[in-house]
Amino acid sequence: MQKSLLIEPEKCTSCLQCEMACSFEHEGSFNPAKSRIKVFEFEHGRRAIPYTCTQCAEAWCLHACPVEALARNPTTGAVEVKEDVCVGCKVCTIACPFGTINYNRDSGKVAKCDLCGGDPQCAAACPTGAITFVDSDWTGYERMKAWAAKTDNQPRA
Template sequence: MHKALLIKPVHCTACQQCEMACSYMKVGAFNPSKSAIKIFTFDGGGVKVPYTCTQCNEAWCMMVCPVGAITLNTETGAKVVTEARCVGCKVCTIACPFGTINYNSDKGVVTKCDLCNGTPACVEVCPTNALTYVDADNLNSDRMQTHAEKSHTSAGEVAHKTL
């Protein structure tokens, strides 16, 4: 059974510890602008939502990559960017309907959440348990999936889920 990131926005205080830890894993520096998890704040700061890739099943990013630079890690279920293979064409960034794969112009490659190979750094540092790493069949994580399905409302996508 894969594990999945469970995000509970109500616990988030927007402290950005997750962004720092993530960016450290990605670029070796504390640099929220390079993080694959982002906290969105709105309603004047009254609402905070950590947001990252849900590792959706038939991942658009993986499917559309013209050079096979995004592959499935069968142990974690993560869709992982092989930076050495990525040419930086960015087509995945417009294909992913969640906006959770983005281009890093410094490195010339795209970045997304890869679940840190099974020990997500964002979860390690989150002080409020807004981020946890749980069994994917956990009831609550289905809520993320529900959202994913909502974004894939075309009939094709619905069929896609039933395969």
């Protein structure tokens, strides 16, 4: 059974441990600006929503890539960036309607959530259980995916 990130914003205290863990895992530094998961605050911090890629079935980023630098990991189900193939054209960053694949100026490539190869550090670091890694058929997460379907204009065979 593949697993997905389950986000329960009502448990989020906006402590940004997830952003710290993500940036450390991927960039080797504690730098929320480089995190692939991002906590968005509402009502002056009274409400917070951690947000990252849902590894959506449509994979707009993957289909928009001109050089096949994005591929789905068959084990984790995550869409991953092949850094050695990515030319840094950034088309995926405007094609993804969720804004969850972004350009990294330092590397000159794009970066997105890769579920840390199956052991997401954001979930491990979250002290309140706002981010957990659960079996994919768990509901709740389906809402984000439903939005992926609503924006879809790419019917599949």
